[in-house]
Amino acid sequence: MGPHVSESALAGLVEDLAGEVLVPGDPGYDEARVIHNGMIDRRPAVIAQCANQADVSNAILFGREAQLPIAVRGGGHSVAGTSVIDGALVVDLRRMHTVVVDPEDMTVRVDGGTTMGQMDHACQPFHVATTGGRVSTTGVGGFTLGGGSGWLERKFGLASDNLLAADLITAEGKHVHTDAQENPDLFWALHGGGGNFGVATSLTLRLHQLPRMSMAMLFFLPDDAPEIVRTFRDLAAGAPDGFGGGVIYMPAPPEPFVPEDVVGRLICGTLFTYAGPVEEIRELVAPLMALKPVVEIVQDVPYAELQSMLDDPPGLRNYWSAEYLTGLPDTAVDVFCDRGAGIPAGLPIQHVLFLMGGAVAREGAQYPQPWRTAPWVLHPFATWEDAADDERAEQWVRDVRADARPWSIDAVYLNFVGAEGEQRVVDSYGEENYRRLRAVKAEYDPDNVFRHNHNIAPATS
Known part of the structure; x- marks a missing residue:
C-alpha cells in the first residue's frame, strides 16, 4: 500500500465509498489495473x-491526505498509460456509466466512466448521435475533454464543440458545474x-439527427x-461535410470479406464514411471503384456498428503519434506511400491519413485547438504483440513523424499522442492559449494534483 497509507485510513476509505476499494493482493486487483496498452504494467x-x-x-x-x-x-485508452501509475491512487470511474438521452432537447448526459459504445448504443434507437471516437471502448470523458476527433467531425464539429455542460470534482474534493454561462473560463479550458x-463526473453533449449512416471501404494492392x-x-x-474518412496502409486482416490470397499482405485501403444514404456515397467513390479494388464494401451501416469497426483487442502493445498537415501535395503523397510500402514485416502497423476540414475548420476558433485548421492528419499507429519488436515499432512511428515535417504544423490533437514532452503540449495549444490555460489550472488545481496527463502546469503568482 505504500508508506503513506495507514490501515485505518484505508478502512475509512472503504467505509466512505459506495464502490469498491482494491489494493495489491485483493481479488480483482490485477484485472482492475490492466489498461488498453499492453506495454503498461503498473501497480497502483x-x-x-x-x-x-x-x-x-x-x-x-x-489520496491527498x-x-x-x-x-x-x-x-x-491513453497510449502513455496515464490512467494507472505505480504507487498511486487510481480514481476508477468505470462503474459510473449511466447514459440519459433526451431526444426532445437533443442532448445526452453521460457519467464520467461511460464508453463511446455505451453512449452510441443508447442514442441509436432515437436516430441521433454526436461526434464520437473511432474506437467503441474509448472513454467519452477523456475523449471529449481532449478535443474529440471522429468520423462525424466534418459534419457536426469536434466532440468538444458539442459539449454543453460538465460537472467536475476539483482537487479539493469540491463539486463544480460549468457551462457557457457558469464558470466560463473553465468551460473554455475543457475544450x-x-x-x-x-475529475469529470458527468458531461452533457449536443445531439444531431442521424437517420442513416453509410460507408465505402475499398482495399487495393499497394x-x-x-x-x-x-x-x-x-x-x-x-466532398460535402457529411463525408469523413481516410487512407490506410496495413496488413489485410483475416476477415471473411478479404480473399484468402490477400490476407496478411500489405494493402492500401480507403474508407469513406457518410452521414447519409449509401446511394450518395456510391456516387462519390465511383472514381476509386474504377481503380479495381480487391475488396469493395459499400453499404448502409448503423453508426454504433461503424464506431466499433476499428476496435483492437486489449492487451496489444501500442505506440502512436500524429502530425497535422498544411496540405497534401503530390510530394507528400509520395512520401506517405513510400513509408507505407516499407512497413516492417510482421508488424500490424496502421499508417493512416485522416481527412479533416468541414465544420472542424469553420467552428471553434475561440478554443485552444489551433490544430483544427489543418485539412489532413497523419496518424502512424503501431500495435504488436512481442516486446522484442518494441524498438523497431517505435522507431517506425518516429520516422513517419520526421517524414511529415515539411508539411506539418506544431500543434497536434493530444489524444493522438503519448508522452512527447512539455514543448509538444505547449505547441499544441499555442503560447497565448497555454498561458490562459495555466491561469485556469492555477484556480482549480494550484498544486497540480492532476498532473498524470498531458500536463498544464499551474501559473505562479
Whole structure:
C-alpha cells in the first residue's frame, strides 16, 4: 500500500465509498489495473472504483491526505498509460456509466466512466448521435475533454464543440458545474485541456439527427497506391461535410470479406464514411471503384456498428503519434506511400491519413485547438504483440513523424499522442492559449494534483 497509507485510513476509505476499494493482493486487483496498452504494467497503491460523485470526492481527499499521486481512469485508452501509475491512487470511474438521452432537447448526459459504445448504443434507437471516437471502448470523458476527433467531425464539429455542460470534482474534493454561462473560463479550458482541472463526473453533449449512416471501404494492392491516394485526396477536396474518412496502409486482416490470397499482405485501403444514404456515397467513390479494388464494401451501416469497426483487442502493445498537415501535395503523397510500402514485416502497423476540414475548420476558433485548421492528419499507429519488436515499432512511428515535417504544423490533437514532452503540449495549444490555460489550472488545481496527463502546469503568482 505504500508508506503513506495507514490501515485505518484505508478502512475509512472503504467505509466512505459506495464502490469498491482494491489494493495489491485483493481479488480483482490485477484485472482492475490492466489498461488498453499492453506495454503498461503498473501497480497502483489503491484503486478506488467509484460508484457516484461523492465517491470521487472522497477518493481524492483520501489520496491527498495519504500524499499519493492521483491518476484518473475512464476508458483507459491513453497510449502513455496515464490512467494507472505505480504507487498511486487510481480514481476508477468505470462503474459510473449511466447514459440519459433526451431526444426532445437533443442532448445526452453521460457519467464520467461511460464508453463511446455505451453512449452510441443508447442514442441509436432515437436516430441521433454526436461526434464520437473511432474506437467503441474509448472513454467519452477523456475523449471529449481532449478535443474529440471522429468520423462525424466534418459534419457536426469536434466532440468538444458539442459539449454543453460538465460537472467536475476539483482537487479539493469540491463539486463544480460549468457551462457557457457558469464558470466560463473553465468551460473554455475543457475544450482541449483534458483532465487537468478536475475529475469529470458527468458531461452533457449536443445531439444531431442521424437517420442513416453509410460507408465505402475499398482495399487495393499497394502497387498503384500513389494514384489511389491522390484520387482519394481529390475526391475529398470536393466532398460535402457529411463525408469523413481516410487512407490506410496495413496488413489485410483475416476477415471473411478479404480473399484468402490477400490476407496478411500489405494493402492500401480507403474508407469513406457518410452521414447519409449509401446511394450518395456510391456516387462519390465511383472514381476509386474504377481503380479495381480487391475488396469493395459499400453499404448502409448503423453508426454504433461503424464506431466499433476499428476496435483492437486489449492487451496489444501500442505506440502512436500524429502530425497535422498544411496540405497534401503530390510530394507528400509520395512520401506517405513510400513509408507505407516499407512497413516492417510482421508488424500490424496502421499508417493512416485522416481527412479533416468541414465544420472542424469553420467552428471553434475561440478554443485552444489551433490544430483544427489543418485539412489532413497523419496518424502512424503501431500495435504488436512481442516486446522484442518494441524498438523497431517505435522507431517506425518516429520516422513517419520526421517524414511529415515539411508539411506539418506544431500543434497536434493530444489524444493522438503519448508522452512527447512539455514543448509538444505547449505547441499544441499555442503560447497565448497555454498561458490562459495555466491561469485556469492555477484556480482549480494550484498544486497540480492532476498532473498524470498531458500536463498544464499551474501559473505562479
